[in-house]
Structure formats: C-alpha cells, structure tokens
Amino acid sequence: MPKTVETPLGTISIVEDVIATTAGLAAMDCYGLVGMASRQQVKDSLTELLGRDNPGRGVEVRIVDDEVEVNLYIIVSYGTNIYEVAQNVRDKVRYVLNESVGIDVSRVNIYVQGVRVATEA
Template identity: 40%
Template sequence: MSVQEEELGRIKVSPSVIASLAAEAVKECYGVVGMSRRNLLDELAGSLQRGARRGIDVTIGDQGVIVDVFVVVEYGIRITEVANSVMRRVYFTLTSKAGVPVAAVNVHVQELRVGDDAARKSS
C-alpha cells in the first residue's frame, strides 16, 4: 500500500487502485490492442481475477511504486514508441490522479496481434 503522510493524517492508496488506474491509462495508448498475463500460470490464476487489473503487476518499493504492464501490440506499429507511450501515460496518470511516487514503469510486450488489414496486405 502506498502511504503518504499529510498534515491532517495519512493517505493510503491500495495496489488494486494503482493497478486499475494504470490499466485505464494503458487502454488509451495508441497501438495497444490488449492486455496479457506474464505466463500460463498467471493466466490460470488470473481467470479468478477479472476486470481492469488484468496484465498489471504493482510492487510497492522504497522509492515508490513499480508497475509492470503486460501488453499486446498491434502488428506494424513501432514497438518502442508504443512502449514509451505506455510508460509516460502510466507515470503521468499515477502521479497526477493518485499522487503516488512512481519508481518505474516496465512494459512487457507479450504478443503482436495482426489485424485484418495487415493480414490482407501480407497475402
């Protein structure tokens, strides 16, 4: 849990809230067509946990939160630009909406998805 001390008391932001905010930020990024899990075991365990947090892992560290984002990127779009966009948007969203310090945003591109247009061009 991310905790901030204020003059009137403490503000605690749970990892699930941080994950939900990060997931909403990722959905707005051009080139991201879906979220993914880290591996098959996470996929099976995650079937019990649905919703906005799929594909987001949050770790609370000494220097701030560390967010790992597992995404599916559209084929044909520059992966590094999509990943940088995800990093910037998640960082901005968490610092501006939740006020939590962000130590790192790690983007893991798990898959490329070929859309109908890309499939037709390669045929």
C-alpha cells in the same frame, strides 16, 4: 503493503490493486495497444468466468521502501512501432498515476508479450 501518503489532515493508504487498475486503464488509452497479457492466469480466468472485466489485468505493482514500481505486460497492434507504443504507455501511466493518485512512480517496466492484428469494430 499499501503505499501511504502523509498529509496535514492524516494518512492515506493506497493498495496495489488501485494502482494496478489505474495503470491498466491508462495504458488501454494508448494508441497501438491491443490488450493486456495475463500474468495471473487463475485469477483472470475466474473473473472472466464471472463475467467481470479486470482493468488491472497484465499489471504488477511492487512497493518497496516507499518506491513504486509498475510492470505492464502488453500486446501491441501489428504494424505499429513497438518502441513508440511502449514509450507512450510508459509516459501515460507515469503521468496518470502522478496526477490522479498523487504518487511518483520510480520505474515503469514494459514487457511486450505479443503482436496481434487489431480488428476494427
């Protein structure tokens, strides 16, 4: 069910995939985040086989009664403060969705799925 926003000029419908992609890109900007953990393994495996990057990987969006809830499944860098990384991701995702998409997010849930040593490239 898409999120609808009423404006004086008409109605704007925003589907969950757009919100998930925006949230995933915002999260990947945060320090201490190594990557996103896959929650939809079949879909993500297909996109990897096709050679496409999936910015919405590890992001679930639920829209219920005009409230938006975002679940992020992340992998953090070894040696960083997990709590601080999660707080930064939560604040950044909430801010970016409010500023770029124009929606208020009721909840941003962070699930740390693993810790990995970040390799310098």
